[in-house]
Amino acid sequence: MSSTKTDLVQQATLSPLGDSAIVVTFGERIDYEIHKKIKMFMDTLEVHPFQGFIECVPAFTNVTIFYEPLQVIKANKGRTIKDFISPFEIVSSLIKEKLNEVSDEGELKHRQVSIPVCYGGDYGPDLEHVANYNNLAKEEVIHIHSNGEYLAYMIGFAPGFPFLGGLSEKVATPRRSSPRASIPAGSVGIAGMQTGVYPISTPGGWQLIGQTPIQLFLPNQNPPSLLQAGDRVKFFSISEEEYEEIKRKEGEK
Structure with a gap:
């Protein structure tokens, strides 16, 4: 049963x-329903921000809201001073007001992104x-991984790195x-029940099963990440020749 605004x-x-x-936590597990609450709350706050709001940064079970304390204080001088001792308490009150405007009923809209590997x-x-x-042939791993659909729960660790849920237990x-x-940029990996893509060259411990020629970290664009939290991602297999051709075209952009 879907939660009401009060819930x-x-x-x-x-x-x-x-x-x-301030960190707003909605649960303790990696779960689509918790992700849904985070996204709907973020959408409400970003469309109708409070004065002093800077940005929201989502994670698996929570969202961190960054704000400018002085702007928060200046914008809320009319509030009863005895009710608020710090900017944190003011922002907490504002966030609760925003939460009252949110319902997690309905369905999220997901952008679909396909990535060659x-x-x-x-x-x-x-x-x-x-x-x-996993007692599988390499071709079976490729088939299972490239036929899954994954949800980008969060972007982090490195600029543009997507933590993708929905990996089959058969290849976990x-x-x-x-x-x-050092891991090459574009490397596609598996770690437990997650899969992801290294957007830049960085140290890491994920099991590397392939590589994409597509750039995930785009420093000259806004936003600078190809993927965003909430995106639905599918991978598709390409040959070495196709990889090199796409890589060449990416380099010409």
Whole structure:
């Protein structure tokens, strides 16, 4: 049964993060319904922000709201001073008002994004390990991974890095016991029940099964990330020749 507006206020837990941010937590597990509450709350707040609001940053179970304390104080001088001791308390009150405007009834609209991947070989050095761990052939891993649909729960760790839920248990594999010092940009990996794409070269411990020639981190664009929280993502397999051709075209942009 969907939550009512009042239920959403009761479910949310508010806690300070330093002196200019507040964390609003909606649950304790990675779950689509919790993601839905986060997204609908963010949509409401970003369309009707309070004065002093800077931005929202979503995670698996919560969203962090950054604000400018002085602007918050100046904008709320009319509020009874005895009711508010700090900007955190003012913002907490404003957030609860916003939560009262939100209902998690209805369906979210998801942007669909397709990402080409060249699986195995030098592009996916851990594909064989993932296959052996799950008692599958490498071709079966590719088929399962490229036929799934994934939800971008959050963007983090590195600029533009998507944490994608929805991976089949048939190919779930723990992280490497020893992380790599450097992973090529575009590498597609698996870690437990998640899959993701390294947008830039960085250290990491995910099992690498392929690589995409598509750029995920776009520093000269706004937003600078190809993927956003809430996107639905599908991967499709390409050959080495197709990979190199797409890579060449990406470099010409």
